[in-house]
Amino acid sequence: MEVYNNQEVKNPLFDQIEKVRRRSNKVKDTYINLSHGSGGKAMRDLIADVFVKGFDNPILSQLEDQASFDLSQLSQLGNRLAFTTDSYVVDPLFFPGSDIGELAVNGTVNDLAVSGAKPLYLTCSMILEEGLELEILRKVVFSMQNAAQKAGVQIVTGDTKVVHRGCADKLFINTAGIGIIPEGIDISPRNIQVGDVVIVNGEIGNHGTAILIARGELELETDIESDCQPLHELVAEIIKVCPEIRAMRDATRGGLATVLNEFAQTANVGIRINENSIPVRDEVNGMCEILGLDPLYLANEGKLVIVAPPEKADLILSTMQNHTAGKQAAIIGEIIPNPPGILLLKTAFGTERIVDMLVGDQLPRIC
Template sequence: MNFPPTNSIQNPLFQKIEKVRRRQSKVQDTHITLAHGSGGKAMRDLIDDIFVGNFDNPILSQLEDQASFNLAPLLQQGDRLAFTTDSYVVDPLFFPGSDIGELAVNGTVNDLAVSGAKPLYLTCSVILEEGLPVETLRRVANSMKAAAEKAGVQIVTGDTKVVHRGAADKLFINTAGIGIIPRGISISAHNIKPGDAVIINGEIGNHGTAILISRGELALETNIESDCQPLHSLVETILEVCPQIHAMRDATRGGLATVLNEFALSSDVGIRLYEESIAVREEVNGVCEILGLDPLYLANEGKLVVVAPKENADKILVAMKLHPAGKDACIIGEVIPSPPGIVLLKTVFGTERIVDMLVGDQLPRIC
């Protein structure tokens, strides 16, 4: 019997030994150094220990320069591909209720989900500052692993770069995501029509407030936590009862007000909000009053805005309330024919004011 050479990369035994050897690689340093971005053994140990060790799956374990997967199973789930990318530079890295790792996974999953897509695959690229504690990076990777498992997605490829001390702020993450849109689903801001109902799945402003307080720049104490959560399952629930959703978007940077302004401009319609229907925690209102902020513009990381035909609004609301991520869902407004491109807020005093789009963000680096 002829055996392949023991050093042949085609030898299954050799491949198995190599995989075991690779997984035994451990980062020896306590802090990130420039060597961890050099492409040598230090970098390989970092990738094997921190990333491959956490994200391991059949696609990632190939350790190629790209992820490849069969198209046939994907085509069985839908007829269109949803593709998104995002970067995360939140400060601080860890904040009440979440951290940059969970935020990166959930943020990308949600960007796919609001198109109606089933999220499947993510990429993860990190930019590390020289001097970052390795244990901090390990905590972030562990968090990403848990978030990916919860969302049912796989992190299949990535990249690691290290920059000189002072050239970045500890850790930045870039992600991209791929999902499949089922046949018959067509969600777009251009679909919005007068008479549509505007629905949100809960109270606003918690994420932005949690980040602000955690920075320690204000002598304020609250128990507010970020609302960071994956929304794909809630979206599936909504589409089960109403596949004819006109528009859907997660209200992240710029908050509820920015999303609705984008909707109004895209479909050349007006939107009227009802202040009494918009849930805002007392602590969030208190922080906003002290600092002169408006909760309508505060960032969220677990809130989606749904615009749907009015006749379907009640059954959508019932379905959302039965889901953990939508238990506080509420109809907060309606689409009106005019003034086009304008969002109006009917206040609790019965007056109306324009809710315009801000030139900049009230709070930088919140995601």
């Protein structure tokens, strides 16, 4: 209030100040529009109401342009930093057993875990298409936070961009992840030796099959769900009983065959796997037969491929089978000296064939 001619006069500026103070930072829109990426109040409300509230943690809530960490605390966990990044464009966004949000978190966590690292922090950048339902975005953010809590990681920084309708397909996610590798752990295909064994932690091809069915392009019915899951705890148990693990990788795009081809080429060794030993569901095999696909190339989102010393194989196998993420683990092959750089499959008929890398992907946009 101001005084004029001994009269109290209400200053309209005070009303405006109070309105600004009472702003709720809530998104009132039903759909994403271009203003949500403009850098103004609409974007600020979106970030505060959806992302900061959804990913709530002390580092993110500072709303800095970066996340900062105490290096002395990180160094207590190990002597090397693991850093990875990935993008997720899966179609559809929600599919049996998982969704793009959980997939983004678990996929990044697993990329860190297979190096032997303890995953700690993730970033999240989203490309949103104009017209995306806010409720869908909230569900994805909730799923990401739920997955992050299960994996023991925090989503600490990120970015949001909005593009015109038709310039994206609803929602794309980019993540990066940081973890710490304990001292003495050196997991790399360069360490592979002749005589080592190849182990997987369960059925292959479930994720690729679930995505294909979810797209509704085929008149097929099945209860197969994506195998999307975090693998860091399983990896930690494996390293505990065998710190000298030679190589480890998660078999995502390109499947089991692509990972083993990469191993063979990097180590310049041959790899022979046994078709009868590879865990594959009958429904996955049946779909592949109908469509002319090969389960060895189908994507997975919760499968480890391990190369280990033969004397530790049984111990590793029993350790994996005692964990929920490895109950169907199996030894599926061995490292051989010749032919170097080649993956061989011993078929159910007792013959052998070369399993090469695909030129392209059997199924696009599966992660």
